[in-house]
Amino acid sequence: MSFLNNFNKIRNIKNLKFLVKIKPKKLCFGFTKKGGRNFSGKITSFYKGGEHKKLYRIIDFNRSLLFFWNILGFVRSIEYDPNRSAFIALIQYGNGFVSYILASESLTIGDFIYTGMPKHFNIGSRIPLSFIGFGKKFSNLRYYSRAAGTFLKYLGLDAKNRAIIGLPSGTKKLTTFDSLVTLGSISNKKHYSKKLYKAGQSRWLGIRPHVRGVAKNPIDHPHGGGQGKTSGGRVSVTPWGIYTKGYKTKRKKSKKNNILFF
Secondary structure (H helix, E strand, O other), X not given: OOHHHHHHHHHHHHHOOOOOOOOOHHHEEEOOOOOOEOOOOOEOOOOEOOOOOXXXXXXXXXXXXXXXXXXXXXXEEEEOOOOOOOOEEEEEEOOOOEEEEEOEOOOOOOOEEEEOOOOOOOOOOEEEHHHXXXXXXXXXXXXXXOOOOOOEEEEEEOOOOOEEEEOOOOOEEEEOOOOEEEEOOEOOXXXXXXXXXXXXXXXXXXXXXXXXHHHOOOOOOOOOXXXXXXXXXXXXXXXXXXXXXXXXXOOOOOHHHHOOOO
């Protein structure tokens, strides 16, 4: 009997807790941390290191492989991923393959998703942008909208019949209608309201204590040095002298660079 005929039996998994751990060995592997250091061992990203040991889960972001195309998938588990802010879902397809994907909001264990031409408009399904209605929420367009709680919106057409996409920042981009998108917003939207209750929680996440510039020596920071307790004596800057309050660092790009084609 094929896997598709056993979907109803597997639906009993819905009785499990919201987050479960399965971690298939072929989809996980260990990796070493760099501690903010580059290839020569010099610290290039400060205040990093010492985090908890963790495994990396291989995520199928695009879901464009042919052996997943037009095949019904079953959500076996919704799992926590220490490498990203969103939850991930373990999908088992009708042909026996399994893969991790970014879990959409309200996606639960036992749900069905679809990849390809839209026969099923279920949350978490991945379909071409041409089937998305005006103002509908979707996510995971190329490398946009992959963080927890984020989503994109289809805003209409431009003069050349290209799709106008609204990003969470309010920026508008152009793309083609054959781009693949995921229905629904990304899960774990309460991630940004999470509070750390002790310093040790930051250390588990790989965040080391952050030293203020005014507490350093003049050679280490522009705000450093001085007699007694001083406030720097100048406008707030980074260790390299770049303004930090209100100074715009985004480069001015040409119109061609503002338009993205996928």
